[in-house]
Amino acid sequence: MNSSIIIGIVVAVVLLIALVSLGLVLSRRRRISLSDITAPTVTDEKKGKLDKSGGYETNTGFSFSQGPATTVAEPPKKPVPEPKVVVKPLPEVEEPAVGEPVEEKPAVEKPVEAKPVEEMPVEEKPVAEPTVAEEPAAAEPVVDEVVAEPTVAEPETVEEVEAEPEAEPEPTAPTVELDEIAPTAGRLSRLRGRLSRSQGAIGKGVLGLLGGGDLDEDSWEEIEDTLLMADLGTTSTLAVVEKLRTELAANSVRTAADARAIFKRVLVEQLHPELDRSVRALPHNDHPAVILVVGVNGTGKTTTTGKLARVLVADGRRVLLGAADTFRAAAADQLQTWGERVGADIVRGKEQADPASVAFDAVATGIDRGVDVVMVDTAGRLHTKTGLMDELDKVKRVVEKKAKVDEVLLVLDATVGQNGLIQARVFADVVDITGVVLTKLDGTAKGGIVFHVQEELGVPVKLVGLGEGADDLAPFEPEAFVDALL
Numbered sequence: 001m002n003s004s005i006i007i008g009i010v011v012a013v014v015l016l017i018a019l020v021s022l023g024l025v026l027s028r029r030r031r032i033s034l035s036d037i038t039a040p041t042v043t044d045e046k047k048g049k050l051d052k053s054g055g056y057e058t059n060t061g062f063s064f065s066q067g068p069a070t071t072v073a074e075p076p077k078k079p080v081p082e083p084k085v086v087v088k089p090l091p092e093v094e095e096p097a098v099g100e101p102v103e104e105k106p107a108v109e110k111p112v113e114a115k116p117v118e119e120m121p122v123e124e125k126p127v128a129e130p131t132v133a134e135e136p137a138a139a140e141p142v143v144d145e146v147v148a149e150p151t152v153a154e155p156e157t158v159e160e161v162e163a164e165p166e167a168e169p170e171p172t173a174p175t176v177e178l179d180e181i182a183p184t185a186g187r188l189s190r191l192r193g194r195l196s197r198s199q200g201a202i203g204k205g206v207l208g209l210l211g212g213g214d215l216d217e218d219s220w221e222e223i224e225d226t227l228l229m230a231d232l233g234t235t236s237t238l239a240v241v242e243k244l245r246t247e248l249a250a251n252s253v254r255t256a257a258d259a260r261a262i263f264k265r266v267l268v269e270q271l272h273p274e275l276d277r278s279v280r281a282l283p284h285n286d287h288p289a290v291i292l293v294v295g296v297n298g299t300g301k302t303t304t305t306g307k308l309a310r311v312l313v314a315d316g317r318r319v320l321l322g323a324a325d326t327f328r329a330a331a332a333d334q335l336q337t338w339g340e341r342v343g344a345d346i347v348r349g350k351e352q353a354d355p356a357s358v359a360f361d362a363v364a365t366g367i368d369r370g371v372d373v374v375m376v377d378t379a380g381r382l383h384t385k386t387g388l389m390d391e392l393d394k395v396k397r398v399v400e401k402k403a404k405v406d407e408v409l410l411v412l413d414a415t416v417g418q419n420g421l422i423q424a425r426v427f428a429d430v431v432d433i434t435g436v437v438l439t440k441l442d443g444t445a446k447g448g449i450v451f452h453v454q455e456e457l458g459v460p461v462k463l464v465g466l467g468e469g470a471d472d473l474a475p476f477e478p479e480a481f482v483d484a485l486l
């Protein structure tokens, strides 16, 4: 073998080695390695420290605002004398439904017999205006239940839904002890880690794929599937994937921190951080803020109403609760218990009473008492869409004879996934939802539903429920939420 052949072979081998090395370097540069996903280089931008927990910690407290300027609807003139409202200890007496005959009842509550919902007569009749007079509080009651006195002999009409006739209870002062209300500032930090189940799906799942090497079409399809599985919904998923592809191509992504930062930015943008998420719970000059809480049974309406009342009371607001979920006595009892815990008065009706009547009474009472906010907990039986539509529409219409509704909060259970969306659409068709409360996010891996709900309804998620505890309600902040997911 002559020397020129040997030289040729050596040159070829050297060239081959050089080419292989070059290929390796290039492929490494294109690859996003997430091996340092837990390395100290991953910092929380706000706090400047490592965020390993992925916990949800909001940066601000609850934000409350005033609803659009409204004037209180002129109450219809009533020729009949006004019924008096008395304060009674809880729980004592069940009121009869609107239009029911006056009936004396024993002071001790007994099981209420379920009755069909009464249809209110449609013709106009002059009836008594339920003005509310608080009894002088000798020993100040913690929770008042408002009951109308039996001064009205006639049943009321739909158009003039008024106080229900009721036997006057013994006005003895209750001695209910208030639950200690934690100050709202800072208490949200206790919610850290509650979103851990969603982290795996959205955060680790996608970041893992991004770090899996060169992203070919298969990888992008997998990322898409992961986001869909986490319940982001098709529109949000496609938008996120598209933006992510563009951003990754435009920026030189080398590390997990780079990838996380870009993914985070894309997700936050998709959650529309510019939306107003304040809860319209601040009173107007001449009347309280009115909040309707709507949603399907079991989603957490009553719990959310109680939790929010607790925050408002802690904020120094006077809150009145209206138990317009009259289908189950237990629902009103549950709200009453919340009222007792947080120091909010309650107006309730008898089981099966007309929800609109109770809602009206609550708002009328709230106006008369000069409270800051009236929160009406409604029933949400999705028996038929028409039934629901009629009922909610009527509640809103009747309430607005007294005051404009400032906020309609739709409570959705995050654990039911797509079913929640179906429910949301039905409610959105019925009333103008102004905000969504997504409950039970602690019990699901599908935190992505937040994206879907907002996209679908076009209204912001304002609050999130992260547990059954009284303080497990948090304002929704896109950035803090995404931080918790990644």
Ligand SMILES: Nc1nc2c(ncn2[C@@H]2O[C@H](COP(=O)(O)OP(=O)(O)OP(=O)(O)O)[C@@H](O)[C@H]2O)c(=O)[nH]1
Residues within 6 Å of the ligand: 295, 296, 297, 298, 299, 300, 301, 302, 303, 304, 325, 331, 334, 379, 380, 438, 439, 440, 441, 442, 443, 464, 465, 466, 467, 468, 472
């Ligand atoms: N884990 C968890 N449970 C919650 C949350 N919110 C509510 N719940 C629970 O969900 C159950 C139903 O809550 P409710 O407030 O009774 O629901 P509702 O919509 O008022 O139901 P009805 O009174 O039947 O109309 C209760 O056991 C609550 O403690 C949450 O954010 N996380």
